[in-house]
Amino acid sequence: MSERQPNLRERRRSETRRLVQAHAVRLFSEHGYDAVTVADVAGAAGVSSMTVYRHFPTKEDLVLIDQPAQLIAEHVAASSATQPLVRRIGSALIDAATASTGGNGDEQAANERFLLDCLRLMVSTPALRARHLDSQYALQQAIVEALGKDATDPDAAFRAQAATSACLAAMHTALTRWVEDDGRTGLPDLIARALAASFGDDAVATHRKD
Amino acid sequence: MSERQPNLRERRRSETRRLVQAHAVRLFSEHGYDAVTVADVAGAAGVSSMTVYRHFPTKEDLVLIDQPAQLIAEHVAASSATQPLVRRIGSALIDAATASTGGNGDEQAANERFLLDCLRLMVSTPALRARHLDSQYALQQAIVEALGKDATDPDAAFRAQAATSACLAAMHTALTRWVEDDGRTGLPDLIARALAASFGDDAVATHRKD
DNA sequence: TAACATGATGGTAGTGTCTAACACATGAGT
DNA sequence: ACTCATGTGTTAGACACTACCATCATGTTA
Numbered sequence: 001m002s003e004r005q006p007n008l009r010e011r012r013r014s015e016t017r018r019l020v021q022a023h024a025v026r027l028f029s030e031h032g033y034d035a036v037t038v039a040d041v042a043g044a045a046g047v048s049s050m051t052v053y054r055h056f057p058t059k060e061d062l063v064l065i066d067q068p069a070q071l072i073a074e075h076v077a078a079s080s081a082t083q084p085l086v087r088r089i090g091s092a093l094i095d096a097a098t099a100s101t102g103g104n105g106d107e108q109a110a111n112e113r114f115l116l117d118c119l120r121l122m123v124s125t126p127a128l129r130a131r132h133l134d135s136q137y138a139l140q141q142a143i144v145e146a147l148g149k150d151a152t153d154p155d156a157a158f159r160a161q162a163a164t165s166a167c168l169a170a171m172h173t174a175l176t177r178w179v180e181d182d183g184r185t186g187l188p189d190l191i192a193r194a195l196a197a198s199f200g201d202d203a204v205a206t207h208r209k210d
Numbered sequence: 211m212s213e214r215q216p217n218l219r220e221r222r223r224s225e226t227r228r229l230v231q232a233h234a235v236r237l238f239s240e241h242g243y244d245a246v247t248v249a250d251v252a253g254a255a256g257v258s259s260m261t262v263y264r265h266f267p268t269k270e271d272l273v274l275i276d277q278p279a280q281l282i283a284e285h286v287a288a289s290s291a292t293q294p295l296v297r298r299i300g301s302a303l304i305d306a307a308t309a310s311t312g313g314n315g316d317e318q319a320a321n322e323r324f325l326l327d328c329l330r331l332m333v334s335t336p337a338l339r340a341r342h343l344d345s346q347y348a349l350q351q352a353i354v355e356a357l358g359k360d361a362t363d364p365d366a367a368f369r370a371q372a373a374t375s376a377c378l379a380a381m382h383t384a385l386t387r388w389v390e391d392d393g394r395t396g397l398p399d400l401i402a403r404a405l406a407a408s409f410g411d412d413a414v415a416t417h418r419k420d
Numbered sequence: 421t422a423a424c425a426t427g428a429t430g431g432t433a434g435t436g437t438c439t440a441a442c443a444c445a446t447g448a449g450t
Numbered sequence: 451a452c453t454c455a456t457g458t459g460t461t462a463g464a465c466a467c468t469a470c471c472a473t474c475a476t477g478t479t480a
Contacts, residue, residue, distance in 0.1 A: 133347070226428090
């Protein structure tokens with residue numbers, strides 16, 4: 001409730017965007033992603049197809065959620081460089097998940113339900129799953145850059161890429177499991193367990209705020 | 211040179227398939243994936259667009275290469291269940307890569323060049339990269355099944371999923387690096403280094419033929 | 421050899437995603 | 451009020467992909 005100076009125009013724009021996306025996710029969840037056309041979504045939201053494309057570049061973007069790459073990258077950059085790579089990255093992922101799913105307000109609960117609906121579609125629809133995996137690819141680049149291993153020598157950069165991709169894959173497994181559990185299990189805990197299963201318990205066990 | 215009983219019809223069919231795919235990869239590499247239409251590919255190969263779609267369900271499938279899921283799964287299933295998960299999977303991935311890129315005949319070299327062209331397109335084109343990542347998702351399911359951890363308890367299955375996805379992500383990093391090096395570095399060695407960077411040197415160090 | 425069955429190919433029409441260009445209306449700043 | 455910017459609608463179009471039918475070569479059987 002701090003940085004609020006929205007124009008009436010900007011408010012309307014973001015409101016139609018929210019409206020279109022909400023109808024899209026609802027229709028996709030009810031009838032399946034492929035069975036619903038963009039024109040259907042536009043009609044349900046009371047706008048034209050063009051307006052949908054103005055807000056979302058492709059039909060897939062109606063469902064895809066941007067991961068908090070900025071947040072994760074900052075956590076990685078702030079971590080101690082003396083720790084093993086997978087530990088630095090894993091801690092950042094767990095912290096980001098804790099921050100994202102932590103709050104327990106009414107609006108927060110609605111946001112989490114919406115996020116679960118989107119993720120459910122992403123996991124079950126091949127086209128969305130593919131795009132989602134590729135977006136993790138972009139997140140990977142952000143993390144590697146935050147690790148600061150690029151300029152030195154190419155071999156260190158390669159190791160950073162490998163470790164980062166492996167950590168993100170483990171997180172994706174946790175995300176999938178989170179969706180299957182319908183959000184009942186805590187996401188940070190699932191991520192920690194996925195990381196432990198991949199890299200060993202000692203790579204993530206002593207995770208405390210310091 | 212053993213299981214050869216191809217009909218004249220089957221030979222022609224596979225020949226046109228090969229021809230179409232070769233022209234497609236060539237045109238995509240020259241002008242970019244998005245700048246070349248399926249009709250262009252069909253014209254270059256001397257067939258109609260319909261024929262292209264009969265051999266390749268989508269435009270993306272003109273470039274996507276099936277990973278030897280069967281081969282990898284068999285390696286995993288044959289590995290000793292007493293070893294750590296990432297070691298079982300990692301060894302299978304390295305062995306499969308060794309088998310795939312090993313031969314040194316004239317035809318083998320041509321195949322490897324073609325594979326490199328396809329992978330180069332897959333890495334650089336977002337749509338192809340996304341599909342390729344999703345195909346690894348299918349490979350993941352095959353490996354998890356080969357691990358035989360599904361029926362027992364869901365927690366073991368979750369750990370198997372996490373470890374497998376992390377190993378495959380490391381392999382994908384190695385594949386990317388292999389393409390960037392234009393195939394000069396041995397793929398099995400790159401995979402071993404990616405696995406070591408992710409899971410520690412001891413997880414892959416003592417890899418010898420036994 | 422002749423007739424039939426099978427399967428590969430081409431053509432046409434159509435749907436759906438997405439883009440480009442132009443026109444219209446409404447809120448913002450002077 | 452006047453202008454300007456911007457969100458929106460309409461239309462036309464390219465392209466990926468599908469459904470359906472016609473055609474023709476190949477493999478099989480009589």
